[in-house]
Amino acid sequence: MKHKAVKELLRFVLAVFLSVSAVLAVSIFMNGMYLLGIPDPEDVQSVVAEYPGVTDEKKEFTDREHVEQAVKLTGFLRYALFEEPVSGGSPMITITYVLDDGRTVSVSADRETVWWKGRPRAIKDREMFINLAEGIFFLEEVSRP
Structure with a gap:
């Protein structure tokens, strides 16, 4: 029994x-597949956002709101497992997470490709990450005439 x-x-x-x-x-x-290994917001001391095509200035954010938004933003970088990334592209936006222990972790993307841990991958939901990153970190620069 x-x-x-x-x-x-x-x-x-x-x-x-x-x-x-x-x-x-x-x-x-x-x-699409989420990026694995993105740090927890609690472990991030600051975030550095770069958008070389729009501004040469690197923007550093230490407030919790921007740190949490930067971590959540990577959720829009889901990638297609079986799709080859567009070759020859270069990153438009790079977000670097400065961790509490001093290490840094970076993720870069253009409108079609995400670079994570040294590998390019085809973004499943194109355009969304760039549009949101512009609105969160570079609104003043992209809204100038």
Whole structure:
């Protein structure tokens, strides 16, 4: 009797695992894969945003609001797992996270490609990251006539 209950429990756990795996796989295929390894906002001391095509100034932000926005912004850099990035492009915007321990982590993107951990990847939702980054960090520069 006990053996049968354990067997039924294992079947149930396997069915749940397979269902969750299938839903996750479909979600990643449809919406793209999130960048893994983005730091937690609590571990970030400051953020440096660069947009060389618009301004030579590097903007550093230490307030919690900008730090949290910069970390959340990477959620729009989901990439297509099976799509090749556009070659020959160069980053438009770079965001560097300065961590509490002094290390830095950078993510760069143009309208179609994200560079993360030294690898280019095709962005699933093109344009969104650049548009939001402009609005959050470079609104004054891009709204000038």
